[in-house]
Amino acid sequence: MDTPKPLSLHVPEPGCRPGDAPAFSDFVIPKAGAVRRPSVDEAPEDMRDMAFSVVRVLNSAGEAVGPWSGLLTEEDLRRGLEHVLTLRIFDERMLKAQRQGKTSFYMQHLGEEAVSCAFRMALEDGDMNFPTYRQAGLLIAGGYPLTSMMNQIYSNSADPLKGRQLPVMYSARDHGFFTISGNLGTQFIQAVGWAMASAISGDTRISAAWIGDGSTSENDFHAALVFASTYKAPVILNIVNNQWAISTFQGMARGNAVTFAARGHGFGIPAIRVDGNDYLAVHAVAKWAAERARSGLGPTLIEHVTYRAGGHSTSDDPSAYRSRNEEQAWPLGDPVTRLKTHLITLGAWSEERHIQSIAEITDRVRLAQREAEAIGTLISGTHPSPRAMFDDVYAEMPPHLIRQRQEGGY
Amino acid sequence: MDTPKPLSLHVPEPGCRPGDAPAFSDFVIPKAGAVRRPSVDEAPEDMRDMAFSVVRVLNSAGEAVGPWSGLLTEEDLRRGLEHVLTLRIFDERMLKAQRQGKTSFYMQHLGEEAVSCAFRMALEDGDMNFPTYRQAGLLIAGGYPLTSMMNQIYSNSADPLKGRQLPVMYSARDHGFFTISGNLGTQFIQAVGWAMASAISGDTRISAAWIGDGSTSENDFHAALVFASTYKAPVILNIVNNQWAISTFQGMARGNAVTFAARGHGFGIPAIRVDGNDYLAVHAVAKWAAERARSGLGPTLIEHVTYRAGGHSTSDDPSAYRSRNEEQAWPLGDPVTRLKTHLITLGAWSEERHIQSIAEITDRVRLAQREAEAIGTLISGTHPSPRAMFDDVYAEMPPHLIRQRQEGGY
Amino acid sequence: MARMTMIEAIRNAHDLAMERDRTVVVFGEDVGYFGGVFRCTAGLQKKYGASRCFDAPINESGLVGAGIGMCAYGLKPVVEIQFADYVYPAYDQIVSEAARLRHRSAGQFTCPIVIRMPTGGGIFGGQTHSQSPEALFTHVAGLKVVVPSNPQDAKGLLLAAIEDPDPVIFLEPKRLYNGPFDGHHDRPVTPWKNHPLGDVDDNYYITPLGKAAIRRKGEAVTVLAYGTMVFVAEAAAEETGIDAEIIDLRTLLPLDLETIEASVKKTGRCVIIHEATRTSGFGAELSAIVQENCFFHLEAPIVRVAGWDTPYPHAQEWAYFPGPERLGRALRQVMEG
């Protein structure tokens, strides 16, 4: 080999930055209904194709088509629409509350509502989610009280977490919702451990792990895939690819791989990509993965393809690093509109009922907010006592903590 | 879905444990020469097949056949044989020295000699290896003095590492050999960083990362693949699959994946499996990967399929966890014998010359050992002073270390 | 009563805990079929099956992370880290997750995991088989940190740790596995079978966490030690003839301040010894807390004897290891001071 030319560092850049015309040209989307539905016990090696396409049920006309359709009744779908609308309206109110200084911080789901709401409907009570901060739909679709969520966000005296956690870092064991960690990725392997425990105990419950596109880079993502693959753990490994990690586009984490779903192939874990803005597709794929787990066929990796339409958090302004029109250019549309259109196409919904429903939900959220604020916000009302800070560090408070609590006068 | 039956934990077990009849039946080995040689710039997606077969050059008759053959002259091959023989004889002597109490610990390469020896011949001077404790062939084939290795093993006063490191934890910067860490996996991402630095600097040098089958489970394996994939780093990622990790068989780390090489597919990194007991195959595949790296085509993952014929270390007795006859059953034979047979088939070697060569090498190793032992072993002769313990913690010794050194009276 | 080495005592504790409580599971690298590189889990897989005692991939973060998930489910995992030197990859899971689970979930999720690991030097293991990282855990609120020094305690403390509802870091001084090594590397070590603390009750029993033990009553000076250093202290006291009161802390967090305070107030002098590097070692906390609570009783400065602030060496093992001779010098110093 003759003297080679100098090497240079390849640093991935997104298709568009502020000022550029947004382009998702490289993003190939199959027609709704076009992707096959393998039987749950098909060999992982024969299912590799599922990681390179996108399972979609709702077509542009708003009809549900193909092998993944037909699982949900009109009643289910109306409930689903109520859930995604509730999450969206909840987010709007809480964003406003944060701007008003009623709390320190908030993270919204705009554009991703279908993922967690639809997924929850595919689980059984008793199953356990290990979520990130962007799956509140699991709580809302699971019937967790909005007021409890707000009490946590406001860190008021009714906060189930006693004012200890940053807003939205919920925990709700009875609703199959593991305490959210501020440290990215740690929950992914924990979910696998929970699933192993269920298998060790001869139980029938399964767990679901959640992680963002950017966080798949974290090392514990690897730990989770290794353990899930080795012990055939009954777990669903969810990657929510919302295209961005704060200011960093998904390509920085994906690297030279074609998709995030492909990560599963190195471990013999069936991997499947789904249209995350298609409520029916997310639900159908989740059902399929849950059946695999519950039948002892082991883990499934799901890449939910969606778009983070809002800022990363209330501390973030996306206009500094991505084009303002990128959201419009996003090819998979809005999950709420698509579900609504589908129901209307079915004749099971109407613009009138939609407006009415939004009004009802807004009232319900407002009511919950009034209840919560009557107790307190971060800047008003009543709060957990400093004393609560010393509880639960251990089951029983050791002498040095009692001394410190007294020293503090609490 | 009707009430599912109880789940149970799947714990992988090797095909044979002590007492069982060894079986590698599930291990499919293609004929030598059967596997294609893709052009270095073929798209990773089109090369996936390379991760599920085994590149082999030497057939059972000892002939070099197929598209991967023809790279080495008879002179090269004789040198290669000298290297693998030297490593084997070096190991024998040092094992003996350890049993005699001349040092605390040793790790041998029995059965794996071809991997590091052949690989080194595919690199250029200036390239950097980030090895584990089982690639001393990189030093021997690179012309590093045997006496220096022994001085390190004996922790004597001529030890280049001043008695600080456990035996075999060599470091030889000028020979492209990074300081070995006792912590598994850390070097894998470091090698990627070194390669990134070379690219950042517009250099033409590349790096090689090394890891064992068991250690691919470590989290830093993931870090390495993520960074290598994202930045297209000029690095060769080597997995030495010698079937065992102390008492744990490779299936515990591989899990449900068909091969370790497949790990690369989740990252769009070309992955290739090679017969690690075939000197010519290892060299040819290494050359191919080095060309990819040097031409700016990015990382390549190589799985070297070999067998750890000896104990994990001098602290280990394999008969406690694997069948004594497993080695005989190992289908890829002995790397030294196979290279020797090939040279004889070429008419470039003979039994007589082989015996003579062994005698010469044994003398050379003995001589080196005598030199080293004349300086000292762990229990005799001269050693680095305790003073040396305080040097190199920092470039300049801070006051507290000077105080401590004085307190110790050194 | 039976004669046990520390390894046998630890094995026995696992056995009794698994027999008694079906939620106890044991796993780690080479822990299942083989029974651990130090044989501390030998026989458990055969007796309780591969789903309660199993081998694991080489990923410490995974071992602890999976263990935390098992705790969230309701199991009581006992995880072995092959050497304490290899716990760092699991550090995030221990510090950010295990230690805070109960607090951040207001008790909804708890983490009764036990993380066992051989610790300390004296075996020519070089820098990655000799470390003593206890102080990296005593700084972390939510953890308990235990270091047994003999078979009797090893069994009782391990059973207490497994019963404990919170995460416990269980550091086993590997140099004590087979006998009470006192730092005299040039002399043979008496095996546990010839030492009273090698007498172990076969039945299930608990040695409570948070309680120190006085190994030697004395009036002249208080020596705070744990693990291997307890026997180094006994040797130093005997060889210097100084009437030292030797306290084996056994649990570092929570600390038995009462016992320490009573002793130092009695002797008026205090020497602290540990193998870990000196700066920010656990000796710093001990010195600070003794000073805070016994200031007006102190007749001489508190002295720390510890590993030097360098990586743990190979050839210079005995120049690094804080033995009876170095401790003896410190004892004389405080007696003069």
Add this chain to the structure above:
Amino acid sequence: MARMTMIEAIRNAHDLAMERDRTVVVFGEDVGYFGGVFRCTAGLQKKYGASRCFDAPINESGLVGAGIGMCAYGLKPVVEIQFADYVYPAYDQIVSEAARLRHRSAGQFTCPIVIRMPTGGGIFGGQTHSQSPEALFTHVAGLKVVVPSNPQDAKGLLLAAIEDPDPVIFLEPKRLYNGPFDGHHDRPVTPWKNHPLGDVDDNYYITPLGKAAIRRKGEAVTVLAYGTMVFVAEAAAEETGIDAEIIDLRTLLPLDLETIEASVKKTGRCVIIHEATRTSGFGAELSAIVQENCFFHLEAPIVRVAGWDTPYPHAQEWAYFPGPERLGRALRQVMEG
């Protein structure tokens, strides 16, 4: 001379270092195009190109591990960890690798990496945006640990850290980025532009590592502080009217014992304050080393004021944060003692 916030001073230091030395590279999560979530690297990618200042995957172990490899090649990486609370995944690479590279290779390979991270509380960041993990690094031989408290020092110390041939953990008190916060959360913070320490020389200069600064001369008691606590100490001294000598340690490892010793021997009293949890915090080492070196000069017990031994809370931020009032009580206590 220019008026700079701490953020601008840090940005300026990066800029000058990259301009001066082609081997300096800067990377981390959101560090490249966006310039960091606290904007400390804004403009560098534009000026020096994406191969010298770039974004990275979210993997702290990878950031440091790759940085170590770059050091082995001959570069000088400056790595940003987005919050100190997220450094734990990189702990193994820092402790087992960066800190020991020079020693274990006998100088063949060195590790002149700088690992920057925002540290400390006071921003309602909850348990994962508020931690102060310095003591987890001061225990590690081979590391240097730096905590600036103002723009002048932040620039000079960061340039010194980048020049330093060994790994430096550089902790930036995020509550000080925009002004000298003194713990009075109910009052507005004076911006750096109105503070003398906001006066920063535009040229390249070094503030040497290992040297403390006396922020307030005093005779009554020595206060050892660093980071945000320096201003809490100034407020407490003023409000109690106690003539405290306030020492800003600036570098925790190696420590400027000389300055500390001289001051405590003069005042005979010592109070230590830090945000980190108390047990095994860096205050323990400070208390121990002061006691060892100044025992016969001490007129009262050394007192530690620190964060409580609990995770960092959200709602109870100001009950947790060690402010002027708590420090004031401690000062009165040692004056009485």
